Amino acid sequence: MQDKLKIFLFTGKGGVGKSTLAKSFSTHLQNKNIKTQNFSFQAQPGDPFNFQEIEHRKLITKYLKKKLKSDLLASFIAESKFFNAIIDVLPNFKSLIFLGFIVDLFKDSESSPQAIVVDGPSTGHFLSLLSSPYQFQEIFSIGILHKDCKKIIEELIKSLHIFYVSLPENLNLNEMNDFSNEVDKIGPYQKSFIINQSYTQYLEEPVQTSWLQQRLVNEDQFFKKCNQEVSKFPFLPFKKDQKLIKALAQQEFPFES
Amino acid sequence: MSLKTEFEIFLGTGGVGKTTLSYSRASALATAGHKVLILTIDPSKRLEDFINVNKAKNLEVEIFNPEESFEKLLEGKQLRPTRISRIIMSKWGGMTEILSLITLSKLLESENYDYVILDTAPGEHFIDFLENKNRVVNFFSEGVSKVISLFNQKKSKNIFQRTLGQGVSKLLNILNDVTGETFVSEFIETLSLIHEFNEEFKSAVQTQKNYLSSSLSKWYLVSNAEQRKYEETISTFSQALKQESVECIGVLNKVLPQTSPVDKDLATREKELIEHLVSNQIDLEKKLLTKFPKIIKFHQIYSDQIEIHVESLSQQWINYDLQNKH
Numbered sequence: 105m106q107d108k109l110k111i112f113l114f115t116g117k118g119g120v121g122k123s124t125l126a127k128s129f130s131t132h133l134q135n136k137n138i139k140t141q142n143f144s145f146q147a148q149p150g151d152p153f154n155f156q157e158i159e160h161r162k163l164i165t166k167y168l169k170k171k172l173k174s175d176l177l178a179s180f181i182a183e184s185k186f187f188n189a190i191i192d193v194l195p196n197f198k199s200l201i202f203l204g205f206i207v208d209l210f211k212d213s214e215s216s217p218q219a220i221v222v223d224g225p226s227t228g229h230f231l232s233l234l235s236s237p238y239q240f241q242e243i244f245s246i247g248i249l250h251k252d253c254k255k256i257i258e259e260l261i262k263s264l265h266i267f268y269v270s271l272p273e274n275l276n277l278n279e280m281n282d283f284s285n286e287v288d289k290i291g292p293y294q295k296s297f298i299i300n301q302s303y304t305q306y307l308e309e310p311v312q313t314s315w316l317q318q319r320l321v322n323e324d325q326f327f328k329k330c331n332q333e334v335s336k337f338p339f340l341p342f343k344k345d346q347k348l349i350k351a352l353a354q355q356e357f358p359f360e361s
Numbered sequence: 362m363s364l365k366t367e368f369e370i371f372l373g374t375g376g377v378g379k380t381t382l383s384y385s386r387a388s389a390l391a392t393a394g395h396k397v398l399i400l401t402i403d404p405s406k407r408l409e410d411f412i413n414v415n416k417a418k419n420l421e422v423e424i425f426n427p428e429e430s431f432e433k434l435l436e437g438k439q440l441r442p443t444r445i446s447r448i449i450m451s452k453w454g455g456m457t458e459i460l461s462l463i464t465l466s467k468l469l470e471s472e473n474y475d476y477v478i479l480d481t482a483p484g485e486h487f488i489d490f491l492e493n494k495n496r497v498v499n500f501f502s503e504g505v506s507k508v509i510s511l512f513n514q515k516k517s518k519n520i521f522q523r524t525l526g527q528g529v530s531k532l533l534n535i536l537n538d539v540t541g542e543t544f545v546s547e548f549i550e551t552l553s554l555i556h557e558f559n560e561e562f563k564s565a566v567q568t569q570k571n572y573l574s575s576s577l578s579k580w581y582l583v584s585n586a587e588q589r590k591y592e593e594t595i596s597t598f599s600q601a602l603k604q605e606s607v608e609c610i611g612v613l614n615k616v617l618p619q620t621s622p623v624d625k626d627l628a629t630r631e632k633e634l635i636e637h638l639v640s641n642q643i644d645l646e647k648k649l650l651t652k653f654p655k656i657i658k659f660h661q662i663y664s665d666q667i668e669i670h671v672e673s674l675s676q677q678w679i680n681y682d683l684q685n686k687h
Contacts, residue, residue: 118374119588168539177535187536190548194449226375228403228482239448247541271376274665278410303634311631315618318663325665341637 109210109263111220112359115230116269117279121300124345125269125337126223127153128352133219135353141209141217145225152346155223160198163205164191171248194243199236204252207259227283235290257291265359266295272302272323272336281331296358297334299327305338333358366469368572370479373583374594378614379403381667382583382659383480384411385674389682391417392675395475398468400425402461402482414671423468427457430464434558445551458482462565463558469568479573574605583612584649586642586661595645599652611653613646615661657681 114126123146130140130153144155161182168178181187191197206220224230237260241253268283270276280297287293303316304323311317327334335358342348371383380403387399400423401408408424416422431450435442442450450460469477536545572578582598584591595611602609620639623632649656662673 117376118594119376119585119591171539172535181535196449239451243445243448244540244544247537247544248539249544250541275381275410275667275670276376306634307628307630309628309631312624312627313631313635315661315663316631316635322663322665339634341633343637343640 109216109218109220110359111206111222111260111264112267113222113224113230113264114267114269115224115227116300117276118226120269120271122226122269123155123223124349125267125298125300125352126221127155127349128355129267129357130155130221131349131353132355132357133221138219139217140219140221142221142223143206144223145229146223153349158202160201163201164198167201167204194240196232196236196239199233200240200253200256203233203237203256203260207256210259210263227279231283231286231290234287234293238290261291261293264293266293267298267357267359268295269298269300272299272304272326274322274326274329277326277329277331284332294359297332298337298358299330299334300337301339302336303339305336306340366474366477366572366577368477368479368575368578370481370573370578370580371583372481372580372598373612374591377583377585377588378659379583380408380411380480381670382581382612382614382674383478384408384414385671386678387420387422387476387478388415388417388671389675389678390476390478391420393679393682395419396473397421397476397478398423398472398474399478399480400461400465400468401480402457403480408480410667411671414668415675421472421474423464425457425461425464427452427460430460433467434463434561438557440554440557443547443551443554445547446554449551459562459565462569463561466561466565466568469572477572574607576608578607580605580607580609581612581657582609582653583614584645586613586615586617586645587638588641588645591645592648595648595652609653611649611656613642613649613656613658616658617642617661 112126112129114122114129116122123144126142126144130142133140142153142155143158144151145158165178165182168181169175172178172181206222209216209220225233237253237256241250241257244250244253266287268280270280284295284297287295302323304320304327307316307320311320327336335356337352337355340348340351342351369383369386371379371386373379380401383401384399387397391397396419397417398421399408402425408422412422427450431442431446465477465479580602582595582602584595599609617638620642623635623639625632627635646656646658659674659677662670664670664673
């Protein structure tokens with residue numbers, strides 16, 4: 105872990121606790137003295153956990169500057185109608201640039217983090233993100249971008265770890281399996297599943313409230329039917345985000361260090 | 362296409378029960394004798410799980426597939442896809458929302474429905490699309506058309522156009538280094554191909570303007586009573602919907618069976634958990650009431666059978682319609 109940079113990407117449906125878990129995980133790593141850099145697709149201004157917002161346009165100009173070795177040419181292209189038409193027609197181009205940017209963080213020697221934590225987009229858009237270097241490798245059949253796509257894919261396969269977050273409800277089972285299959289179709293990526301807000305992991309003794317009891321029974325069935333190996337995270341009744349994030353940072357996150 | 366068709370559009374982030382709720386809505390309307398179309402744009406395609414659940418005979422279920430719908434467009438004009446068009450029109454290619462409106466307008470041309478239920482893509486993606494509906498129009502008039510015309514004008518004698526033309530060729534030389542030589546010509550070819558469907562794209566935008574944003578449409582923002590941090594989402598959605606001047610209804614799904622009083626004799630953790638859920642639900646309901654003139658509540662269903670969810674929710678919809686008549 106010390107000299108090998110890892111990229112951790114959190115995804116799942118909206119409302120499953122992706123952002124909270126990404127922040128908990130970042131805290132978890134920092135508690136182990138691992139230097140992290142954090143990004144978020146849903147960053148809020150003034151976020152105390154330092155998750156940076158991803159500014160795609162800026163990243164695109166930055167990328168062009170680096171590749172063309174000229175600020176003038178880069179701005180000329182970035183502002184041109186034609187180039188903007190490309191970005192509009194190929195919405196996933198922004199995703200590609202983001203992945204390229206993240207992979208490049210490897211190379212900035214001294215200030216480089218040991219881990220990158222990304223609070224990623226929800227399931228469908230995550231799959232668009234992950235498939236973007238493959239799509240563009242095909243679109244740009246030769247040239248600098250084609251080579252870069254290849255590099256991005258190679259780096260991601262080595263260093264990306266996907267955390268898929270779900271809730272313990274039976275109706276989510278198919279979706280989890282679909283997600284797993286779709287990722288496998290894209291490439292051989294490391295991934296693990298976190299089942300968040302589990303009541304059975306929080307409540308200790310048998311409960312008296314009948315509807316809650318039914319929930320627990322359903323949850324048990326969910327875990328029995330699960331095809332994937334999953335980590336169970338408890339439901340914690342904390343109102344304050346900070347408190348919840350710190351408490352969840354104590355959990356065992358499923359990844360190889 | 363009937364002018365009396367009523368549209369009901371379901372919005373919300375993933376995991377709130379959007380597909381289940383919209384399917385049971387469609388099912389309730391169809392059971393009452395209406396001719397109903399339900400179209401899902403959600404790429405996670407959860408509607409597949411429902412297709413044969415309590416299906417009334419006048420209920421038509423359509424699962425939107427971007428590849429198929431683009432292929433149909435091409436067939437109609439006997440055109441062949443380009444390598445790039447195949448990629449951008451694919452499932453994860455990012456053109457889903459626009460293509461889904463084309464599919465919808467074709468369906469509306471072919472059949473008269475009493476109700477059309479739309480199960481939208483999760484999250485704010487659909488909102489982005491709503492806010493950028495002019496993007497499609499701009500794309501054709503400003504983006505693609507201009508690029509294409511620039512290339513056709515290379516030989517023009519007009520000094521202004523010639524300068525533009527030179528700008529483009531300089532740009533192309535640089536781009537060739539970055540993207541590879543074949544890309545630029547293939548990309549232009551793809552733009553020209555998409556440009557063939559100018560009218561279809563524009564009429565899809567018109568469909569949205571005429572029907573989805575008309576007084577005959579209802580927009581439901583679905584929230585889940587258990588979900589933390591949903592307040593922000595509610596604000597974002599209601600802000601976007603305000604600009605549409607359509608009827609908006611807040612939906613509070615998965616409401617707890619009982620909220621008060623919490624039994625004092627319960628074990629600590631059980632009591633804490635229930636109190637937390639109750640207060641979360643109360644906060645969310647308050648928030649919905651500040652943003653929406655009307656809200657509907659649906660009870661949490663403690664079953665792992667899809668059939669039971671659909672049956673119970675359909676019944677709750679029927680009750681809602683009955684109450685609303687009076």
